[in-house]
Amino acid sequence: MTIILEMYITLAPIIFAGILNMAWCKSSFAGPINKPIDNYLTLKDKARLFGDNKTWKGFLGIIILAIICSVLWGFICRTGYLLEHNYFYASYKNTILYNTLTGFLLGLAYGISELPNSFMKRRLGISPGKPAKGLKSVFFVFMDQADSLFGCVLVICLFYEMSFIFYTAYVLLGACTHLVINTLLYFLKLRKNMF
Numbered sequence: 089m090t091i092i093l094e095m096y097i098t099l100a101p102i103i104f105a106g107i108l109n110m111a112w113c114k115s116s117f118a119g120p121i122n123k124p125i126d127n128y129l130t131l132k133d134k135a136r137l138f139g140d141n142k143t144w145k146g147f148l149g150i151i152i153l154a155i156i157c158s159v160l161w162g163f164i165c166r167t168g169y170l171l172e173h174n175y176f177y178a179s180y181k182n183t184i185l186y187n188t189l190t191g192f193l194l195g196l197a198y199g200i201s202e203l204p205n206s207f208m209k210r211r212l213g214i215s216p217g218k219p220a221k222g223l224k225s226v227f228f229v230f231m232d233q234a235d236s237l238f239g240c241v242l243v244i245c246l247f248y249e250m251s252f253i254f255y256t257a258y259v260l261l262g263a264c265t266h267l268v269i270n271t272l273l274y275f276l277k278l279r280k281n282m283f
Contacts (some may be wrong), residue, residue: 092261094173097165098174098175101160102194102195102236102240103265105191106150106269107273108153110278112149112153118149122145124139125147126139136216137210138207140217141206142202142206142216150198150199158187158190159184159191162187175244175248176247178247178248190247197236197242198236200239201235202235202236205228209228217281218281219281232270233264234263236266237263241259242255
């Protein structure tokens with residue numbers, strides 16, 4: 089149970105940043121950067137590179153929000169249990185500069201790790217924001233929850249040594265958490281689809 093708590097304590101900033109980014113992307117602010125990352129580029133298959141849902145607003149939003157959440161979480165984790173059980177502070181000091189770095193890397197990894205999944209879905213003719221059909225749906229429901237975690241947990245690996253099995257378990261825990269959060273965001277009307 090302690091290990092699971094440690095996983096959540098360490099991932100807390102990017103979990104909060106991801107939730108806030110959903111609200112940010114739905115807001116009317118920063119309209120000029122609400123443009124697709126792929127700039128409407130289509131490939132030989134006549135499908136977009138990533139699609140309309142991968143925007144500069146969301147990409148920059150997750151980075152900025154991850155930095156803010158990491159710095160704030162660092163203040164909350166100054167002493168006691170949270171400090172002692174946060175993997176980012178196992179070998180490094182809890183400072184504003186360090187938290188800014190880890191927040192930036194978490195946000196960047198989150199944004200970049202979502203792109204291959206979108207790329208694959210466009211190649212298979214799955215529309216942005218729509219679920220896959222048939223057997224593909226199971227794979228992409230998992231990937232939609234886990235894609236950002238592959239990168240975020242890799243960032244944690246830069247600061248905290250872990251085995252491949254631990255890395256995989258961490259991604260799976262994160263994917264399950266992401267699934268629960270996305271379900272809540274769907275009921276709060278911040279997501280179009282539950283999965």
